[in-house]
Amino acid sequence: MLDVIRAAGTISRAGLIEATGFTGATISTVVRRLIEDGLVRETGRAESTGGKPRVLLQLNQSACYAVGVHLDHAGIAYVLTDLAGSVVARMTRAGVGEDEPPAVVTRIAEEVRSLIEGAGIDTDRLLGLGLVAPGPLSAVGGMRLTPPSMRHWEDFPLDHALQQATGLPVVLDNDATAAALGEYWSGAxxxxxxxxxxxxxxxxxxxxxxxxxxxxxxxxxxxxxxxxxxxxxxxxxxxxxxxxxxxxxxxxxxxxxxxxxxxxxxxxxxxxxxxxxxxxxxxxxxxxxxxxxxxxxxxxxxxxxxxxxxxxxxxxxxxxxxxxxxxxxxxxxxxxxxxxxxxxxxxxxxxxxxxxxxxxxxSSLAATAPAIGAATMVLQSELVPLHQGLRLPDNLAAAAEESSSRVSG
Amino acid sequence: MLDVIRAAGTISRAGLIEATGFTGATISTVVRRLIEDGLVRETGRAESTGGKPRVLLQLNQSACYAVGVHLDHAGIAYVLTDLAGSVVARMTRAGVGEDEPPAVVTRIAEEVRSLIEGAGIDTDRLLGLGLVAPGPLSAVGGMRLTPPSMRHWEDFPLDHALQQATGLPVVLDNDATAAALGEYWSGAxxxxxxxxxxxxxxxxxxxxxxxxxxxxxxxxxxxxxxxxxxxxxxxxxxxxxxxxxxxxxxxxxxxxxxxxxxxxxxxxxxxxxxxxxxxxxxxxxxxxxxxxxxxxxxxxxxxxxxxxxxxxxxxxxxxxxxxxxxxxxxxxxxxxxxxxxxxxxxxxxxxxxxxxxxxxxxSSLAATAPAIGAATMVLQSELVPLHQGLRLPDNLAAAAEESSSRVSG
Incomplete structure (x- = not known):
């Protein structure tokens, strides 16, 4: 649902019914919950097409943020995106080279901290961190069957180490998969x-x-x-x-x-x-x-x-x-x-x-698509459970609500 | 929903909620409609596990049928399946060889008629006919870019001609795709x-x-x-x-x-x-x-x-x-x-x-999987609209209801 609202920019409840095939009752319930959680807000009315004007919905983009990290032998790219996948901040730092994984994780945590501080974003609004890298990765754990230049990363518990170092939920995936997602979310x-x-x-x-x-x-x-x-x-x-x-x-x-x-x-x-x-x-x-x-x-x-x-x-x-x-x-x-x-x-x-x-x-964003995709993977993995009746963690819900009332108030 | 019930054999409404993630209200509504349409019936109760015993649902297998045709240069295989994809009748006839498409279509229509009559199925209960063949097909129209042995089929309006000859809705697809679907639906x-x-x-x-x-x-x-x-x-x-x-x-x-x-x-x-x-x-x-x-x-x-x-x-x-x-x-x-x-x-x-x-x-059913898949494609394409709030065509609804009341009554 969030993805439909994001892709549309602004959309009415009737538009959502048409786009998703869900019933009006279901749309009503889900939209009410998204508004309560501060993820979506009402934003004026569409021009009347005969009937009464329809209330338009849009994402509350600044409700929450995600960090995307694209790790490669040759460079590490960072982006911070908002709820709509728009890039709020970006930076590139040295690649992992021959460095040992624990040292790289420590460096990533520091670089993520400076990315967030530089953007002036409250860490309460962070949904998590997505990290993408070449070669096979397992969803939990780390890299498997790595290319020769990154062989020393094999079996290093990357997700756990990053989670410890940053205090953020971590999602791992393949850089090429993230690039495709980045192309799609960025509207390219x-x-x-x-x-x-x-x-x-x-x-x-x-x-x-x-x-x-x-x-x-x-x-x-x-x-x-x-x-x-x-x-x-x-x-x-x-x-x-x-x-x-x-x-x-x-x-x-x-x-x-x-x-x-x-x-x-x-x-x-x-x-x-x-x-x-x-x-x-x-x-x-x-x-x-x-x-x-x-x-x-x-x-x-x-x-x-x-x-x-x-x-x-x-x-x-x-x-x-x-x-x-x-x-x-x-x-x-x-x-x-x-x-x-x-x-x-x-x-x-x-x-x-x-x-x-x-x-x-x-691609018009060949250099940053994987990092953007990494961030949107966090948005997807953390927000999809909302569809299934779960709620935002309390800190996020509070932050999102506050942001929502500030924007609309 | 029908696919979940089919795969489970028998399942309670609570089981459906768990398997699909839909709300109880949605499950209730859809199940009521499926029962009214005669596609699903109640079939006793599950053993109590503390609470009150749960009513079990199962497909009303004989509510409707589909014909699957696997056309190849070397042979034509026919199956008739019920709503659950179980094979009720099958036969194999000569391949298309060098025959002209219109003559083959006439022959298929006759062979389908004898298949249905042999099985003693009322034609009112037939949802349609799925035909699968090698090589690229377009969903509407016929074959494209055919292998050399079937070059003379290119651009022949196969779906339209078959629909005319049999009076049944026709679905076309690739034989290999149908084989995969046949493996899955047959439980292999x-x-x-x-x-x-x-x-x-x-x-x-x-x-x-x-x-x-x-x-x-x-x-x-x-x-x-x-x-x-x-x-x-x-x-x-x-x-x-x-x-x-x-x-x-x-x-x-x-x-x-x-x-x-x-x-x-x-x-x-x-x-x-x-x-x-x-x-x-x-x-x-x-x-x-x-x-x-x-x-x-x-x-x-x-x-x-x-x-x-x-x-x-x-x-x-x-x-x-x-x-x-x-x-x-x-x-x-x-x-x-x-x-x-x-x-x-x-x-x-x-x-x-x-x-x-x-x-x-x-595969344990290497010879018939494509024809079974062809029939299940009909079940999917004709029954999926039910999920979207459409109803069965009147003749089918009447036939299915009658069958349902006969079975359960």
């Missing part, structure tokens, strides 16, 4: 509620949204487009299989191939070995070289894009997709190569192309 | 409501069920595992792409490879060229030869199974599956080769194997 994707977001940073993943709800699979690990097989006799992948998209076309494969070309290493400035090289920075350097017209850099990214295009077609054929959003820093850096390659492949070989095309486009 | 799959059914007959497809509901994609064409790319430099497929599962490992590829081996052609009895060879029959002959220990036949199926296993892993990695059911006549004929190959591949290389395994098993 409209007109369809089912799509896939292909996310590339240091790895490649996909977030799947079906009717506005993330499809996570049986253990939260759906959408592993980086581990789609493109060549049964291809190179061995760290995941245990052969010929995976990631091993043929991922940033690590692109950077490894570039490092074999001495001229390209010089041209792209890859040889700066003073400090441990960062995969994300090296991929970005190759993308910049390609944009400057360096043919070897262009050819490597073209090859990567063609493989990713075939993997995208496999995904589109299995899910019968209408829309594919390209997101994540690495795709955003090289969209002029990846986007046309993927669109061309789908136009030519998508199985159901006689029924409909698959539209491919670049 | 329990303990999970999300799984994929890999279906192989003359083509290869997958039906996806998420929380008991088929995932059809944006145009009903999800699950095209036959058109997952396993080798970007592989053979050209009829779909326009290269290296598809179907072109490397499908029945047509297996039969074509067998025909190049003169000794195997003799051993498997493939050389009977008196009439146009049927792909399904030829694949079956190779499967029988493999079972007799013919090494060349065994090697061909092993190769096919290894490719299908890699495609199954791609599907499992994208959907994060827990269960894969192998179904369809071709997989049922050669399960001793396909099942272990797919299970071994998933045990070894499924991406999230550290989180959970993927169980692979053979």
């Amino acid at each position: 994707v409209t007109g369809t509620s089912s799509f896939a977001a292909v996310y590339m940073y240091t790895g490649i993943g996909t977030g799947l949204l079906i009717n506005g709800i993330t499809y996570a699979g049986s253990s939260g690990n759906a959408g592993e487009i980086g581990h789609v097989c493109l060549d049964t006799a291809g190179p061995h992948c760290w995941c245990g299989a052969r010929g995976c998209t990631e091993s043929l076309a991922g940033p690590a494969a692109v950077v490894a191939a570039a490092r074999e070309d001495a001229q390209l290493v010089r041209a792209a400035g890859l040889s700066d070995a003073h400090r441990p090289p960062s995969l994300a920075a090296e991929f970005a350097a190759i993308a910049r070289a390609a944009r400057r017209g360096e043919p070897a850099a262009h050819a490597l990214l073209e090859r990567s894009a063609r493989y990713l295009a075939v993997a995208a077609r496999t995904l589109a054929n299995l899910m019968d997709l209408e829309l594919l959003v390209l997101t994540g820093p690495s795709l955003a850096m090289a969209d002029s190569i990846y986007l046309p390659a993927i669109q061309e492949e789908l136009d030519r070989t998508f199985f159901a192309r006689a029924a409909h095309p698959v539209t491919v486009r670049l | 799959v329990t303990g999970t409501s999300s799984f994929a059914a890999v279906y192989m007959y003359t083509g290869i497809g997958t039906g996806l069920l998420i929380n008991g509901i088929t995932y059809a994609g944006s145009s009903g064409n999800a699950g095209e595992i036959g058109h997952v790319c396993l080798d970007t430099a592989g053979p050209h497929c009829w779909c326009g792409a290269r290296g598809c599962t179907e072109s490397l490992a499908g029945p047509a590829a297996v039969v074509a490879a067998a025909r190049e081996d003169a000794q195997l052609v003799r051993a498997a009895g493939l050389s009977d060229a008196h009439r146009p060879p049927s792909l399904a029959a030829e694949f079956a002959a190779i499967a029988r030869a493999a079972r007799r220990g013919e090494p060349a036949a065994h090697a061909l199926l092993e190769r096919s199974a290894r490719y299908l296993a890699v495609a199954a892993r791609t599907l499992a990695n994208l959907m994060d599956l827990e269960l894969l059911v192998l179904t369809g006549p071709s997989l049922a004929m050669a399960d001793s080769i396909y099942l272990p190959a797919i299970q071994e591949e998933l045990d070894r290389t499924f991406f999230a194997r550290a989180a959970h395994p993927v169980t692979v098993r053979l």
